[in-house]
Amino acid sequence: MSDIAMIRAAAARLEGHVRRTPLLSSPFLDEIAGRQVLVKPECLQHTGSFKYRGGRAAVSALDPELRARGVIAFSSGNHAQGVALAARQFGVPAVIIMPADAPRMKIDNTRALGAEVVLYDRAGGESREEIGAALTEARGLTLIKPYDEPQVIAGQGTCGLEIAEQARAAGVERADVLVCCGGGGLTSGIALALEAEAPGLRVRPCEPEGFDDVARSLQEGRIVENAQASGGICDAIVTPRPGDLTFPILQRLCGPGLVVSEDEALQAMALAFARLKLVAEPGGAVALAAALLRPEAVEGDTVICVITGGNVDAAMFRHALERHGDA
Template sequence: MILDVSTPVELTFSEIEKAKARVQGYASQTPLLNFPVLDERVNGRVFIKAENLQRTGSFKFRGAFNRLSLIPQEQRAAGVVACSSGNHAQGVAAAAKILGFPAVIVMPEDAPALKIQRTKALGAEVVLYDREHEDREEIAKRICKERGATFIHPYNDSGVIVGQGTAGLEIAEQCEVLGVTPDLLISCAGGGGLTGGVALALEEKLPDCKIYTSEPAGFDDYARSLAAGKRVRNAALGGSVCDAVLTETPGDKGFSILSRRHAQGLVVTDEEALNAVAFAYFELKLVVEPGAAVALAAVLSNKIDIEGKTAVIMISGGNVDPAIFERALKQYGDVRTSA
């Protein structure tokens, strides 16, 4: 049996405030950045929440640290188990190292080598699996049963979601300081833990801000689910460069929040995601991985019109595979040369 929630956590704004207190001093308060070159490109005002500058290189550290902090002392020696293609893996591994208990991470064999290496470097034990033929949660269940460990779901865990919601609370606070009232927020979406948590925070602080998810084509389960009013599945389990946001179906917890917020979904191609990676590097001086660039890609490829509006875009991570990064920069260079 997987020990899923050691301490019950409600999906409420007050729990996000508690999570903020827990992660303070461990998670970074990432900047909310504005770039004239991007504003001019879209004829609007765009602010980027740069979670690629977060500890371990992605927003995942927030949710992981908050969730692990909720585990009672008597259960910590048995450790934790998580499933991840890399960012949740590193977040859980780093949080476990700080809090002093063991971590086992079940990772796909085709995960970027850099993410696997960094997860191991943080002290976690890595178990690889074939995402096309093996069920990662079944593997995790077996390990949890053998060791009595606590399972940390990457996105469908309330403790994780409210931890990710601290990014949304920061956005609201930063917008207030800047005197900005955003019309909309676009977030990279896999299972919906980040977008759900941020939407929950903004529901309290910026209730009129419209929420959009962004995903790669072929893995747009959130867009299709929001349109259908029920959770649907992707046909494929792999095959996109946007590895950080490839999930089979939305988590029910995040989906319930985003459905209540009447969120809508945007979809971009892998090529558009790679162009966004290169744009972020050349024009914004930010290093971003493809899955974390899909929200930026939606704006750059005109999947949504933000002319005359103020938008916040989540850049969710910067753990890009060097070969993929090189491909993105070359592709963008070719496009600019031929333009």
């Protein structure tokens, strides 16, 4: 199980490899939210999302002999790219199983990083786990899960260590920390880091409507699943349910989940571009959307939110700007 010691060890291994992303602010965003808004732009991380942290942490933690055989992962795109880059940096093979309906840019980028991409029919019910199990057994690969993996959670938790230090430097001792949440790897990792380093900061998972399994699970006190496994524009954080490893951490440390509409995610994308000059993908913008457009659900004079990814197709980004270009 991941803990603060594992997160600190991951931070030591990642030093000099991950980008230390800043905390950004804008008076225009503060005015919209009615409080100070601090934005952690993980869209500026290597491969365009926080997922490189967990991918590099997991690959670097493997026994060298085991690592040399290669790694395998399944992902709609951001975890794929994070693991692919980490594997390339270590000079080992990577096989990534991706849904055929994933954004084309994410598929192309994963291949460009040197990984072998295997596509599967998510909408048709084809099992990525079965495909992965067969490839793992045939080639002796090591599976790196996207969120239910202790070293991945630890790697994502390094983002929380940075938030704690940066908030302290900004004089922020109490705030809600809004995190875009799919399976919960980043959210739980940040929550563990803040528990140890900044206990006055409370993590709040953020999700899109229709895929709010974490919010509903926290409310009901047990893991519940989404009615559908795919669809919508927030592909980066579309998962069927919280992870078995992540949910107990979320349940112990997080406040209630926040849920926004897809249109609010698009509006947040336009605002991030207009006011911070950042490119966010829909799933990476839901925390900012909650901070700006659901202010009544947030507590305190300051809110911190993580833009988790910026891997968006040009057509989708153009759609966001055309729809909310006057944001």
